[in-house]
Amino acid sequence: MKNISLSNLKTFFLGSRTDYGLIIKILLYSLLIAIGFVYLYPLLFMFITSMKSPTDLLNPMVQWVPTEFYPGNYIKAFHVLNYPRTFLNSVIVSVLPSLIQTMVCSLIGYGLSRYRFWGKGLMVALILATFIIPAQTTVLPQMLAYKNLGLLGSILALALPATFGQGFRSAIFILIFYQSFNSLPKALEEAAKLDGASDFKIFFKIAVPAGLPAYIISIIFSTVWYWNETYLTVIFLEGGIQTLPMQLSKFVQAYENLYPPGTVNIFDRLNEAVKLSGTFLNILPLLVLYFVLQKWFVESVERTGITGE
Amino acid sequence: MSKSKSRRRIRLTYRMREALNGYSFVILWIIGFMVFKLIPLIQTFRFSLNQVTVTATGIRLTSLQWANYTRALLTDPTFVQLLIEYVIETLVSVPIVIIFAMIIALMLNLDFKGKGFFRTIFFLPVVITSGPVIQELTAQGATSVPGMSDSAALAQFLTGLPTWLRNPIDYLLTSFILILWFSGVQILIYLSSLQKIDKSIYEAAAIDGASSWEAFWKITLPSLSMTTLINAIYTIVTLSHFSENKVVKYIFSQTYAVNGGIGYSSAMSFLFFIVLVLIIGLVALLMRPGKRD
Numbered sequence: 001m002k003n004i005s006l007s008n009l010k011t012f013f014l015g016s017r018t019d020y021g022l023i024i025k026i027l028l029y030s031l032l033i034a035i036g037f038v039y040l041y042p043l044l045f046m047f048i049t050s051m052k053s054p055t056d057l058l059n060p061m062v063q064w065v066p067t068e069f070y071p072g073n074y075i076k077a078f079h080v081l082n083y084p085r086t087f088l089n090s091v092i093v094s095v096l097p098s099l100i101q102t103m104v105c106s107l108i109g110y111g112l113s114r115y116r117f118w119g120k121g122l123m124v125a126l127i128l129a130t131f132i133i134p135a136q137t138t139v140l141p142q143m144l145a146y147k148n149l150g151l152l153g154s155i156l157a158l159a160l161p162a163t164f165g166q167g168f169r170s171a172i173f174i175l176i177f178y179q180s181f182n183s184l185p186k187a188l189e190e191a192a193k194l195d196g197a198s199d200f201k202i203f204f205k206i207a208v209p210a211g212l213p214a215y216i217i218s219i220i221f222s223t224v225w226y227w228n229e230t231y232l233t234v235i236f237l238e239g240g241i242q243t244l245p246m247q248l249s250k251f252v253q254a255y256e257n258l259y260p261p262g263t264v265n266i267f268d269r270l271n272e273a274v275k276l277s278g279t280f281l282n283i284l285p286l287l288v289l290y291f292v293l294q295k296w297f298v299e300s301v302e303r304t305g306i307t308g309e
Numbered sequence: 310m311s312k313s314k315s316r317r318r319i320r321l322t323y324r325m326r327e328a329l330n331g332y333s334f335v336i337l338w339i340i341g342f343m344v345f346k347l348i349p350l351i352q353t354f355r356f357s358l359n360q361v362t363v364t365a366t367g368i369r370l371t372s373l374q375w376a377n378y379t380r381a382l383l384t385d386p387t388f389v390q391l392l393i394e395y396v397i398e399t400l401v402s403v404p405i406v407i408i409f410a411m412i413i414a415l416m417l418n419l420d421f422k423g424k425g426f427f428r429t430i431f432f433l434p435v436v437i438t439s440g441p442v443i444q445e446l447t448a449q450g451a452t453s454v455p456g457m458s459d460s461a462a463l464a465q466f467l468t469g470l471p472t473w474l475r476n477p478i479d480y481l482l483t484s485f486i487l488i489l490w491f492s493g494v495q496i497l498i499y500l501s502s503l504q505k506i507d508k509s510i511y512e513a514a515a516i517d518g519a520s521s522w523e524a525f526w527k528i529t530l531p532s533l534s535m536t537t538l539i540n541a542i543y544t545i546v547t548l549s550h551f552s553e554n555k556v557v558k559y560i561f562s563q564t565y566a567v568n569g570g571i572g573y574s575s576a577m578s579f580l581f582f583i584v585l586v587l588i589i590g591l592v593a594l595l596m597r598p599g600k601r602d
Contacts, residue, residue: 166345
């Protein structure tokens with residue numbers, strides 16, 4: 001009798017082969033929560049600091065809970081970032097190249113997956129190489145060429161490379177489509193071919209609908225990465241379209257234009273709370289997108305089978 | 310004989326037609342690779358051997374031969390310093406990212422409630438990481454582990470260390486969370502390859518009396534070796550291409566600097582590229598999956 005209850009207890013705390021015990025569960029959850037907290041700490045810190053009023057900022061007693069609801073930082077940051085305008089620019093600058101990039105990369109991935117042609121191995125190797133080549137080694141001649149053509153500062157400067165499968169991180173998207181078309185059965189396409197359908201018709205009528213998950217994943221990732229990309233946007237768009245991250249990197253300057261340091265009272269000087277409000281406003285659209293589409297983000301690797309060698 | 314010949318011709322034309330159709334799908338990439346990658350790469354290399362002056366009508370090149378390269382490596386004190394720091398920081402970050410991603414993936418691979426929630430948390434940084442955001446967060450000290458980097462005892466300890474050891478540790482302390490933030494995609498890649506390992510191998514090992522500790526070292530880890538290599542390369546490339554990378558920032562600033570210029574920054578870009586390839590080569594050599602007998 002005693003023996004049985006002891007082993008029951010052991011199972012309860014340490015678990016059996018089919019179930020984790022209580023101790024293991026507590027350990028697992030506390031570990032995950034602790035790591036999760038550290039992981040999200042910059043975001044929490046950013047959000048809480050951005051809600052602090054100037055008096056709270058100076059008060060060492062106020063650490064995690066601001067004494068009042070203070071939206072003032074956000075109002076200032078909203079004006080400094082010229083939010084409606086830069087937000088719209090960012091949407092255009094990220095969505096348009098992303099759509100083009102997705103369409104073109106799917107064509108390329110399909111071509112690689114379905115056809116045998118001379119130089120295919122070399123092409124795959126070069127695609128992988130384009131992933132590694134730093135932008136610095138190719139961007140200056142492009143910039144000079146765009147300057148001559150008068151394209152500097154226009155969305156075309158970003159859309160053109162995407163049209164030719166050379167957009168931001170195109171290699172990853174080509175591989176995603178290559179893998180996902182490889183994993184689709186070919187039977188339907190062969191049947192359509194026997195019925196006399198042209199290759200492009202087969203692609204648009206059969207392959208595109210079947211590969212829809214890869215399209216959705218490619219569009220959202222590509223949009224997010226274009227949104228966050230600042231190296232290329234600064235070089236190609238500076239002086240023309242102003243995106244949200246570009247405006248954020250000039251926050252101090254923009255703030256002093258709006259609220260000249262000599263003329264405003266001490267509470268309206270630039271402080272870290274305003275800066276972090278600007279940062280938070282910058283990532284807010286991405287956070288909304290992420291929480292709406294989180295299933296697509298976190299299941300992306302499985303759905304496209306990118307790791308299948 | 311004639312029959313076999315005509316048959317061969319049909320097969321050949323079929324293969325050729327297939328190839329032509331294939332090229333029609335990938336032709337955009339081939340043109341794009343030439344126009345946006347290969348030609349700019351060659352041009353940048355040509356710039357790197359010249360003094361480039363941008364004039365109203367175009368650009369003027371004055372040959373310097375390898376002077377830009379020798380200047381970057383021998384005369385410029387900043388570039389070499391930054392390059393060494395970049396190499397050390399990358400070599401420090403990659404194992405941290407890899408081990409962290411693997412531990413998180415192993416935990417998320419277990420069966421428990423709220424798995425999806427934690428997965429969402431650990432992938433979140435991938436969506437919001439951009440240069441200006443990271444810059445702001447680092448400037449406000451939000452990327453160091455709370456209460457660790459500002460401890461006085463630690464600062465005291467650090468000042469006693471030689472510079473080459475102090476810098477990497479300092480980097481670790483001030484941007485530890487930032488390093489972890491680069492592991493989102495890698496966690497997902499690990500998770501999906503963990504799910505591909507055949508469950509029956511674990512059962513067979515358990516029947517033979519292997520503990521789960523042994524099973525991890527003998528089954529899980531060897532199955533992940535290829536994935537680890539992919540993740541390591543992915544980590545190196547994303548860290549190196551990140552717009553807040555010190556070398557990247559320096560090259561960018563030198564492009565528009567009075568005494569820098571396009572030629573000089575092109576030379577530095579190529580040196581940076583070579584170092585990046587060397588790092589990848591080194592890591593690939595160290596981590597290549599061994600042949601198992």
